[in-house]
Amino acid sequence: MxxxxxxxxxxxxxxxxxxRRRIDVRSGALVRHRDGVFRIAEVLDFNTVTATSMQTGRTSVLLVSDLENVDQDPGSPSDIDINAIVEDDWRVAQTRFAAIEPLLTTKSPTRAAVQARAQELGVGIATLYRWISRYRSLDAVSGLVPLKRGWQYGKGRISKSVQLLIEDVINNYYLTPERPTAEKVVREVLRICEEQNVQAPSATAVRQRIDRIPEVERLRRRGQRERAKNKFLPTPGTTPGGDYPLAIYQIDHTPIDVIVVDDEHRKPVGRPWLTIAIDEYSRMVAGYYISFDAPSVVSVGMCLAHALIPKDMWLLKHGVDAEWPIWGRPKKVRWDNGPDFRSDSVRDVCNLYAIDAEFRPVKVPRYGGHIERLQGTLLRELHDLPGTTFSSVQERQEYDSEGRAIFTKSELEKQLLKIICNEYHRRNHRSLDMPPLRRFELGIFGHGGQLGTGMPPRPTDxxxxxxxxxxxxxxxxxxxxxxxxxxxxxxxxxxxxxxxxxxxxxxxxxxxxxxxxxxxxxxxxxxxxxxxxxxxxxxxxxxxxxxxxxxxxxxxxxxxxxxxxxxxxxxxxxxxxxxxxxxxxxxxxxxxxxxxxxxxxxxxxxxxxxxxxxxxxxxxxxxxxxxxxxxxxxxxxxxxxxxxxxxxxxxxxxx
Incomplete structure (x- = not known):
């Protein structure tokens, strides 16, 4: 003490x-409303559900925005900072997540599937159901942290010097064409720690850091470049893995091709930066961030945060009458190799929300084709606005971009929101043969006998x-x-x-x-x-x-x-x-x-x-x-x- x-x-x-609680918006889920506790009977659309009161038995139509989660585990320490979770507890949480991950592909895994998984792992069926419930209550790995432990003073994660030692062994020993096994890497780390007379990490801690290496990087650096290309390099018009809503987001930065003016004097101040996220399956814009500051860790973090939350209050703030029904945690994000994407802060928060961060292969621009085409589409729409710089000097010719500039940053942002929600999302997409919003709706609610993924859990805070x-x-x-x-x-x-x-x-x-x-x-x-x-x-x-x-x-x-x-x-x-x-x-x-x-x-x-x-x-x-x-x-x-x-x-x- x-x-x-x-x-x-x-x-x-x-x-x-x-x-970090999320509201589970699906049939059969319990939710809290100002009129009491209800059980959802049917999800009508992104905004409304029918639900039965647990007190009166009457069925009502409720707005999703009026619902709150029913706290089933108020003693959970899972709503704590990731840095306050000791290494042993974090390792247990990730092991539990690996145990239930195959069961999370469906909204309600069958008892037979849970029983088979329980027998495979040697744990109780009730235990697996409890882990699934705790994970889905937060939609984050931290929901699986052991309840009885929490913070213990003096038992922090492994020291920075040992972390650097592990990284060095991984980079110079594991990621080589000789392809040594993970077991050999563990032994090498233990050998060096003993040689340097420092406390060695656990074998699981070493394996954890090996598992964090994106597969494409593992294959490429271990002498299997062709295999990496065949497995991960997309052909034009395709991207591996984005076959359902929120499966993969792509994120990138670009300067906006419009000169904006300042709020006070209405004089030109330059072009702001846009950081934007796109859902690969539906091509819906998931979130964005606009700033005069150059791309940074803040740009990435604020864009991801915006992608995770519902947008109704955001649209209301900017005075835009539109529908933008995308929120929730993506399974994976893809971005380039810039330092802002590789920062420790971004890595840790992706681990916290169980988001797999994948880096695009260097010098292969078409790997981020979806986000780059979206940026091109939005920028072309903005070329109609006064103050546009167009896409090149040749295209701009004698047009006076600064002299014609009239929009402030907030006014330009409102224009962008209208283009995204009322035009881009609702216009037919050539690659999809339907509007992105329609594609997203079909992926969520299903169609033609095909089941949808269901509405993602809705954040409450x-x-x-x-x-x-x-x-x-x-x-x-x-x-x-x-x-x-x-x-x-x-x-x-x-x-x-x-x-x-x-x-x-x-x-x-x-x-x-x-x-x-x-x-x-x-x-x-x-x-x-x-x-x-x-x-x-x-x-x-x-x-x-x-x-x-x-x-x-x-x-x-x-x-x-x-x-x-x-x-x-x-x-x-x-x-x-x-x-x-x-x-x-x-x-x-x-x-x-x-x-x-x-x-x-x-x-x-x-x-x-x-x-x-x-x-x-x-x-x-x-x-x-x-x-x-x-x-x-x-x-x-x-x-x-x-x-x-x-x-x-x-x-x-x-x-």
Whole structure:
């Protein structure tokens, strides 16, 4: 047990309990409605179901958006941060997922199939049914984490040095034309660990990392290039594996071929970037993200987060009257080999949501043909708008793109939404011989005697998804808080000041999540309370700004010969530069673009992740915590509040 000196009380710090629960929208599922608990009788379409009240027995037509999940396992620790799951528990969860994965291909596996699988694995039938139920309640592997364990201090995942050792053995020994077996790789890792006198990882941990290698990369690097090409390289018009809705998403970035103007002076500021996801089966657009910032981990995360959530409130926010009924976790995502797609944050969140990330073969552009054709289609539609740059200088000729520009970024986004929902989704697709929306509906609900996949589970808490997809930064907690470019502090950090990691003998590092567009606060996951706390900047006078603004201000101070760590000087530099930018915004395009980026980042800070519904956050001041409490007393004090459901949220403000 960690000895903590809490003082008398914590100051008020808003907290959010992560809820990755999904509403199971299919026949026979129990759901909660404001009129009570219902059992779904029939799914009529993406928006409505018929359901029978468990209290009165009467059947009613209900809106899907009004339904909530019925918590069947309130004690589950599965709604915690992936970094708080110890290695042994994570390994158990993945083993359980492998056990039930063959049974997840159908909505309701037969008892005979479950019994056969149970006999094959040597586990009970009831156990398999329980695992299936827990997995589907979250649609995430974390739902299978052992209930009796959770966080155990000092038993974190294997150290970074051992991880690097395993990666080195995999890259230089396993991924070679000699093709050694996984067992030999395990022995080689154990040999090197013994030689270097470090604690060796388990054989399962090594095999886990081998299993994460995409098959195409495994075949190619182990001397089987032709086999990899024959198995994975698609021919024009085809892509392997995308044979049902949400089977595979493709994601990519592209600059939009339209010059936009700033919000204040209506002067040209340049072309924004578009990150977009497409469902390979139906060609439906699954999600997107628009920003003036170059493609990054944030672009990928926000696009994926947008793809996972329902879009009804998003369309309402932008004033678009349309239907966009795609949400849920894809089985696999395909993207290129850029560093933004290969980041640790993206990899970890894909593992958390059981999304298989697959990288396109290098120098084979047609492997991402669907997403590139979609980008071409959307950009051609935008070529009709004032301010278009067309697709080339030759095509643009004497057209004055900047002189004709009239749309702000938000106005252009509304145009894009109308094109996606009311035109592209409803227009006949040459490769499908039907509109993408119709193809998606047939894949979900079935047709001609063929069963559909059924509606995917519907997320209940958009803020949880937003937090999950934010980049992670690891830091220790010091007496004056946490240093991530700037200093952050709240009393909720106090118990973790100066705590030593027994494995390394150094300060215990914690995962913090931050939205680079708004660094006025970071998210801290308390590994004992299993909650996220929003930690503000220690300096209350420092303005809300993006990491881009902060780094630029520090560099300008350094170039001028001043100390870039001087908080007052940085604050003054940002304030002065904003005023200069505002004064010169009507004069130069570069200044206007900088001002517009500041405005976009400020909008994220002002509105939050998304304007759907304000979350009911709890404050640490409500806990009545006495000095030096035990972990058990902290959790006991929270039990009354923990029984209250936290209302959802605000979706992710991807604008």
């Amino acid at each position: 960690i000895d903590k000196d809490y003082g008398d009380y914590f100051e008020e710090t808003p907290s959010v309990v992560i809820k 958009y803020l949880s998804i937003y937090i999950d997809f934010l980049p992670i930064i690891w830091r220790t907690v010091q007496n004056d808080g946490v240093d991530i470019d700037k200093r952050y502090y709240a009393d909720v950090l106090r118990p973790w000041i100066g705590v030593i990691d027994p494995e390394t003998g150094k300060g215990l590092k914690h995962p913090f999540r931050r939205d680079p567009r708004d660094i006025s606060a970071i998210w801290f996951f308390d590994p004992e309370l299993k909650e996220y706390f929003k930690i503000p900047l220690a300096d209350p006078n420092f303005p809300s700004c993006s990491i881009w603004e902060l780094k630029r201000a520090k560099q300008e101070l350094k170039d001028a010969g001043f100390d870039p760590s001087d908080s007052t000087a940085v604050l003054r530099s940002i304030t002065e530069r904003r005023q200069l930018t505002k004064d010169s915004a009507a004069k130069t395009k570069q200044a206007r673009k900088a001002a517009q980026r500041q405005a976009d980042h400020q909008r994220v800070a002002d509105e939050g992740p998304a304007p759907v519904q304000a979350p009911k956050v709890r404050a640490s001041a409500d806990r009545d915590i006495a000095p030096r409490p035990t972990a058990a007393s902290r959790i006991t004090a929270l039990l009354p509040a923990a029984s209250l459901l936290t209302d959802v949220v605000r979706g992710s403000d991807i604008a």
